[in-house]
């Protein structure tokens with residue numbers, strides 16, 4: 001990935017303080033042409049501030065923002081090769097869908113025949129050709145979001161910036177529109193930065209995810225990597241459901257974790273774990289239960305049916321483990337044997 005790539009984005013040492021507090025700290029990020037990156041993190045971690053700096057709505061205190069190899073750190077928003085889609089869409093209610101999308105081109109004094117062609121093309125791309133003459137009030141929330149997307153895409157930006165674009169939609173629609181956004185992004189090949197606090201949204205959409213915490217990127221990686229190999233306890237906690245247990249790890253050929261109560265739980269697969277006192281992270285789907293066997297004795301204390309899988313809480317020693325059971329087994333007894341098929345470890349705070 002080099003800065004000679006067309007339409008790539010590079011942030012180097014980008015720092016911003018607001019209200020006397022450092023909100024974004026020496027952020028480095030390289031995004032390849034055509035990539036969709038999600039900035040994922042909890043409320044207040046600096047995602048929007050980062051996006052606003054990329055879009056030119058805020059100026060960094062230090063650092064460099066370059067797009068397609070050109071330094072745009074001090075370029076005003078309206079002259080950047082970027083387009084931003086906001087949470088609330090900000091459509092003009094009195095204008096038709098066509099005029100909403102055409103607005104930016106009119107401001108740029110684009111030729112009328114070109115405006116018509118480009119608006120029609122982009123409305124075709126987002127699947128709204130049949131709503132040319134509708135007003136925002138006459139179309140659904142999901143369709144309004146696609147108009148907002150079309151209005152950004154029609155400007156043919158190098159970089160598309162989306163700030164929690166699905167947060168105003170109900171849960172079902174959110175899933176549909178995020179799939180549509182992904183489709184449109186792939187078809188248009190536009191480099192995209194998508195801000196969200198929703199880990200499922202990020203896992204399902206992104207080519208790579210930058211997990212942010214306290215103004216820094218804790219981990220940057222493809223969704224599977226972020227989910228399977230979280231680099232820090234923060235990422236382990238924030239992305240997906242995770243059991244986190246302070247335990248003594250017995251490494252070697254026959255691995256196990258020894259819980260504070262002295263119970264040993266066998267670890268049957270995954271990478272080799274370093275021995276010693278650790279914070280052990282175990283995904284609920286990596287806890288295996290059996291009615292008979294060689295695992296640690298445990299007791300099912302809760303069994304919650306969730307449609308296509310069951311969530312079980314299993315007590316092992318004095319530890320409760322969350323277990324996802326997609327086999328939907330019916331247990332004859334609450335007494336089970338527990339093994340772990342895969343775990344990762346972090347340095348323990350109790351070391």
Ligand SMILES: Nc1ncnc2c1ncn2[C@@H]1O[C@H](COP(=O)(O)OP(=O)(O)OP(=O)(O)O)[C@@H](O)[C@H]1O
Pocket residue numbers: 018019023041042043044045046047048049050197
């Ligand atoms: N103009 C400002 N003055 C002072 N503090 C600000 C200002 N703008 C943002 N902040 C603070 O900066 C922090 C990060 O804000 P930011 O909007 O970047 O977070 P975020 O990760 O996008 O969170 P959210 O998901 O809630 O939007 C917050 O604590 C916010 O209160």
